[in-house]
Amino acid sequence: MNVARYWRTEKTRYGLVGETCRVCGKPIFPPRDLCPHCTEAGQDLRTFGGRGEVYSFAHVTDAPAGYTEYQPYTVALIKLEEGPLLTAQLTDVDQSDVRIGMPVEMVTRKLKEEGENGMVVYGYKFRPVMHE
Amino acid sequence: MRKVAIVGVGMIPFGRYESESLVEMLAMPALRAMDDAGIGDRAVDALYVGNMAAGMFNHQSAVASALADYLALLPAAADTIENGPASGGSAIKNGLLAVASGYYDLVLVVGGEKMRDVIGPRATDTVATMTHPTAEYIYGVTLPSLAGMFTRLYMEKYGVTERHLAQVAIKNHNNGLLNPYAHIHASITQEGILDSPHSVVNSPIVSDPLRLYDCCPVSDGAAALLLCPAEMVAEFKKPKVVIAGFGQATDTQTVQEREDPTDLKAVRLAAQQAFAMAKQTPRDVDLAELHDAFTILEIAESEHAGFFKKGEGARALEEGRTRIGGDLPINPSGGLKARGHALGGTGVAQVAELVWHLRGEAGQRQVKGAEVGFSLNFGGFGNNVTAFVLRREA
Numbered sequence: 224m225n226v227a228r229y230w231r232t233e234k235t236r237y238g239l240v241g242e243t244c245r246v247c248g249k250p251i252f253p254p255r256d257l258c259p260h261c262t263e264a265g266q267d268l269r270t271f272g273g274r275g276e277v278y279s280f281a282h283v284t285d286a287p288a289g290y291t292e293y294q295p296y297t298v299a300l301i302k303l304e305e306g307p308l309l310t311a312q313l314t315d316v317d318q319s320d321v322r323i324g325m326p327v328e329m330v331t332r333k334l335k336e337e338g339e340n341g342m343v344v345y346g347y348k349f350r351p352v353m354h355e
Numbered sequence: 356m357r358k359v360a361i362v363g364v365g366m367i368p369f370g371r372y373e374s375e376s377l378v379e380m381l382a383m384p385a386l387r388a389m390d391d392a393g394i395g396d397r398a399v400d401a402l403y404v405g406n407m408a409a410g411m412f413n414h415q416s417a418v419a420s421a422l423a424d425y426l427a428l429l430p431a432a433a434d435t436i437e438n439g440p441a442s443g444g445s446a447i448k449n450g451l452l453a454v455a456s457g458y459y460d461l462v463l464v465v466g467g468e469k470m471r472d473v474i475g476p477r478a479t480d481t482v483a484t485m486t487h488p489t490a491e492y493i494y495g496v497t498l499p500s501l502a503g504m505f506t507r508l509y510m511e512k513y514g515v516t517e518r519h520l521a522q523v524a525i526k527n528h529n530n531g532l533l534n535p536y537a538h539i540h541a542s543i544t545q546e547g548i549l550d551s552p553h554s555v556v557n558s559p560i561v562s563d564p565l566r567l568y569d570c571c572p573v574s575d576g577a578a579a580l581l582l583c584p585a586e587m588v589a590e591f592k593k594p595k596v597v598i599a600g601f602g603q604a605t606d607t608q609t610v611q612e613r614e615d616p617t618d619l620k621a622v623r624l625a626a627q628q629a630f631a632m633a634k635q636t637p638r639d640v641d642l643a644e645l646h647d648a649f650t651i652l653e654i655a656e657s658e659h660a661g662f663f664k665k666g667e668g669a670r671a672l673e674e675g676r677t678r679i680g681g682d683l684p685i686n687p688s689g690g691l692k693a694r695g696h697a698l699g700g701t702g703v704a705q706v707a708e709l710v711w712h713l714r715g716e717a718g719q720r721q722v723k724g725a726e727v728g729f730s731l732n733f734g735g736f737g738n739n740v741t742a743f744v745l746r747r748e749a
Binding site for chain 1: 607
């Protein structure tokens, strides 16, 4: 990802900033030009709370270039409390403890380094809820 | 619209081609398809080449122009068609529409990919570029991980087990043993890939719950078809096989945006359209080539395409109904699992397989008396799907 685009999408990656459709009122994540639910244009920015549960998951032991040093890692679909699903890695959890329905919360972590002198990409990951 | 027939078919064995270039690989099945039809000195009007990622795998672009020249088809029209792993299906669709419309008479469709120039994590990365760049890709998502999450949901919802998945792999490997074009000629057993203590070595976890033998190989491979209007078939030497139906549908780019991620909407819609156009139903189908890039997909697609009710695909498999000799053989070629998956080559190879069965030319794996065949080419993780119904006609 180039640096300008990296910063432009920073709020989504660091703060779970998505949108609410002004026409149908449904939540949208990540932000986009047209509402995928009603196809109308016009959204308001909205920050999602970062709480949710594991909807499904897979443990990756055959990572793509750029991610091999982090494997094994767990990719999950997270169902946010506000409704939308998103795709993220789990962190701070033993793989054998991951379950569908497990409550999780968002944290900001390093996703990868793009080569030795390249950009370090940060973004959201989810960990088991530490405290209620 | 004119009815369109397939009068020539060609393929090269899927596997690894070290010394041939991509264009040489694509040319071989193309020449075979023209020979198969007995094209004589007729001119090909247009060439459509299904290829997903020559730019990344082989550092080459404008593949169709190169192939048209290499095959001495100039000045035929030529286009490269890219639709991810369904590039082959989309290339056939373009050929179909061109002939059906009356614009061209003789169209060559070639699909192929030379993936193995790039190996290991770089190949996994190249394939992962079809995911959403900022919503999936940067989180280290791979196609096997999307399939792994899908598998887990399907297991929870429909009671599909690891044993069912292994049965898909075993069946398709057995079929592959009968197919000289298959990438993998190896018999596997449930003991070896699932039950024995050595199974973790034989079939290691790739993306838990998926093991190695739940995933298709990374293949070099290519296939070709020669299309013409049905009324011209008599000019060629092969029996009449027509493209009776075609369908294509898209779904959300990401899996996360689907209301029910276990519902393969694009598969359902593409299959429905293809059956409607062909005026046939899933019950009429004698064999199907489905897109088993992962074992779960054969089961899920067999349901979504309408052959079995949702949740009943695994039982049909268990009962042997989808074996050669069953009432609906699925992937007699060995499927992506054993014939191999060469991205842009796959959709064309599926249709070539159907043609051989409908002509009675499929050798040891022949589905006896086949008259209607169905193929399904699955792009992305189900976000762009093509389906064909083929029929033998008098």
